[in-house]
Amino acid sequence: MSDVKTTTIAIDAMGGDFGPEVTLAGAAITLERRPDTRFVLFGDETAIEKVLDGHPALRKASVVHHCEMSIAMDAKPSQALRQGRQRSSMWKAIEAVKTGEAQVSVSAGNTGALMAMAKFCLRTMAEIERPAIAAIWPTLRGESIVLDVGATIGADAQQLIDFSMMGGAMARALFGLERPTVGLLNIGVEEVKGQDEVREAGRLLKESNLEHIQYHGFVEGDDLGKGTVDVVVTEGFTGNVALKTAEGTAKQIGAYLREAMSRTILAKLGYILAKGAFDRLRDKMDPRKVNGGVFLGLNGIVIKSHGGADAEGFAAALDLAHAMARHELMDKIAADLQSFHDRMGSEPTRQEAESGSASA
Amino acid sequence: MSDVKTTTIAIDAMGGDFGPEVTLAGAAITLERRPDTRFVLFGDETAIEKVLDGHPALRKASVVHHCEMSIAMDAKPSQALRQGRQRSSMWKAIEAVKTGEAQVSVSAGNTGALMAMAKFCLRTMAEIERPAIAAIWPTLRGESIVLDVGATIGADAQQLIDFSMMGGAMARALFGLERPTVGLLNIGVEEVKGQDEVREAGRLLKESNLEHIQYHGFVEGDDLGKGTVDVVVTEGFTGNVALKTAEGTAKQIGAYLREAMSRTILAKLGYILAKGAFDRLRDKMDPRKVNGGVFLGLNGIVIKSHGGADAEGFAAALDLAHAMARHELMDKIAADLQSFHDRMGSEPTRQEAESGSASA
Incomplete structure (x- = not known):
């Protein structure tokens, strides 16, 4: 590898419905579009090498790490974690982000197992209680970010604010916006409408007047397609139903x-x-173009591709991974969280409040 | 009026963005399609009579009741109830169902006010804790019923079961099905997925093996458009977001x-x-064709038309009202509730359990 600044993506080569055949073909597409990309491939070495025979450029840009097992698409998260920790291609690809070998990890494996492993391996960020999955949503204005689309069911006001900041950071990284607009998904735009948590989050976002995001107010389901805001925030059950x-x-x-x-x-x-x-x-309308759910709130970036994605679809997830790493998503999230807590001033963070050791 | 069996619809003529101009033009369209319909029109008599001048057939099929006031489209429910009870065109049209002057009531007025008045005037059915709004959803197989699309935020397992039975009864009335299929909206089809309430409702529906509905299991957001089941059940927040x-x-x-x-x-x-x-x-794709949210769980049927509906759209809501009245929706709901409680046998109803006076 040369001295030019490269972006390194760890790939769970065995993940998805088709395995290396598709994941590596996807990597080859991304490499052609983004020649500064380097790959660390995890999985069955024999299977990977066989596919690499057909992709000489990709072979040059890749390192292969053999893994003795891979996680089944229908494995339960707990079972996947028990059997696949430390040794599966899914785990190893995530771990590469922790060790610094890669800047971002991509898998088309099963979502529950991937989230369980990512949480276990990378841990949630100190200020964040629960991670979220962010999706890119094509709109009449271009693209928006929608989160959470299924990581966690239910969210209190503070979690919705965390999601707002993480989604905002992602919009800054991905769309190059200075101060993206953020809306809370609700069933009406009036302040009295909706769930208590949503109204409370709205009140706090309005009051805190954050540096890096512009709080728009409530948005409704039809605002998603319109692209009314850059970032739409909701809890995981509603977000998942809306996406599907x-x-x-x-x-x-x-x-x-x-x-x-x-x-x-x-x-x-x-x-x-x-x-x-x-x-x-x-x-x-091609769903492959917007393939890739970004796990936010962990100490590292993990991206989930659709299990059924073809090479073009998997490449879209890799392109997204490339953008996230290139634009230093993690740094932006950390800066936004810092800014929020500075602004809330003397109010203790939740963790401080819980441990009873509040300090201004 | 002749001795032939007629269907009588009460109309809040002043409701919606355009008032009598559109509501009466809609009634004229429905009358042409369903000549057995009779109308009771509530609102400003002068305004109504002026429009009726252009619709002689409608005038013959209608009775007009003057009302001194109408509810503004942006009125708050509590305010609407305080000011408009007993005297607004919205209230009077609902009351006509209570008194038996009409079999069903239709308004294009504001949803919150209409629901508040309908609840206050008609009361919820003895076995039902909270009402739901059911929408007709066009699918690749034809049409499905989706509820609740916004009457109440959140629902416990028992409420989801109530919604299942009410939606099932509506499917029997509207689609002429013997035993419609019912699915619970969730973020995965496996039994371990989703909110506790949804899983609990699924377990109970499976066990109770109801006479009039066939419980399918969980469905996801993309099953809505596919038409996987005849009735999709969810709580009002998610349902509203999905619809929009x-x-x-x-x-x-x-x-x-x-x-x-x-x-x-x-x-x-x-x-x-x-x-x-x-x-x-x-x-x-014409949204006017499926206009009309049916309020279920009250002692009478009230149908909400989109406020912005034109005459064709309002006529679709009236056609729906006609079908609901014609096929004795209320009787079907009552029969289904009875069947459920018979089947659950010795278990007390919630009301009995709460009052501590359980009887087998």
Whole structure:
């Protein structure tokens, strides 16, 4: 490797429905687009080397670490942790972030196991109680960040504020914004609406007037597609349902469209003429383009790719990993948390309050 | 009016963004489609009579009751109740269901005020703790019912079961199904996933093996568009977010499609040729077709139309009201609740348990 500043991504090569075949093909795509990337590949050495035979450039940019086992896609988190700790490709890829061998880790393995291992290996940040998974959401204005999309069910006001800051930091890193707008997902925009936790978080965000995020207020489900704000914050149950509902609706409309366009000869002819436009539309709706859930709140970045992603999809998750590492997401999150606590001034942090040792 | 069995709908003629102009035009459309409908119109008599001048057939099928006031679209529920009880067009239209003058009541007025008045006037059914709003959801298989989409935030296991039975009864009334399938919205289909309340409700629904509904298990956000089950049950916060997220996604894709089709000459030509297909698609995605949230769990049926609905949209809500009344929704709900409590056998109902007077 040269002296030029590189970005190193650890990959759980065995993760996902297809294993090295797809994860390494994805890495090869990302390497072509971002030649400064280096990879540390974890998994069955024989299987990996066999696939690398077809990707000579990737082989040059990669280090391979053999792992004796990989985590099954249907393994329970507790079981995965018990059996796969210290030795599975999933664990080892996460650990590479802890040891500093890589700046970010990517796996298409099962979400529950990945989150359990990431929490166990990297631990949550001192100021953060619970991690979140952030998703990139395509909108009419471009892209937004939505979190939490399923790491934890329920969130109190302080956790929603933590999510706001972490999502804000990610928007700064990914979109290059100075002070991204943040909205709390609710069932109405009036201040009296919604869950107590959401209203309390709204009040605190408004009062604290943070340096790095601009609190917009409440947003509703239809604001997600509009892109009303850069970051939409909610707890994991609602966020997960919203994400899957949007994916489902997009597929549903795609099916309607295909059905309509194949129904008459005129429609078929129209389709052929407008094929460029339809391709553009398909491209825009392509879920592979926004593949990658970012685990936030841990001492290191882990990215989860869809298990069923193909090479192009997995490459999107690697591109995202590259951006997160390149723009120093971890530093930005730490700075935002610091800023929040400075601003809240004499109020003790939760941990201080709990241990009874508040200091100004 | 003749001796033929008619369906009578009470209308808050003043509700919605446009008032009598739209609500009465909607009634005229429904009357044409369903000539057995009769209307009781509540609101400013002068304004109503003026619009009726343009709809002679509707005038013949209607009775007008003058009301001195109407509820503002932005009125707070408590304020609406204080000022509008006994005298507003919204209240009077609901009261017509209580007195038996109408079988069902429809308003495009504000949701919070309508729910507050409906609860106050009709009261919740003896076995039901909290009402729900049910929405019709277009799916790839046809239509499903989703509830609660915003009446109450949070729901315990028993409330989710109540929602299952009420939604099931509505599916029997509306879709003519013998034993509709019911799914609980969750963030995974495995039994260990999700909120405690959802898992507990799932366990009880499975055990009780109800006569009138077929419990399917957990469903996820993307099952909504697929139409995996006839009835999807969730608490009001998540349901509201899911509904608005789907609406937002549909609009977003519509915008992408318009943009793509107007971008090049070929695309425009293709659009012209395939116009029939596009019209079909627009028709399929037309939110006006599925307008109408049904309030369930009260001693009478109240239907909420979108405030911004046009005449065609308001007519869809009236058509829905007609179907609900025609197929004796209230009787079906009562039968389902009875069946559930019979089946649960010696277990006391919540009310009995609370009052300490359990009887088998």
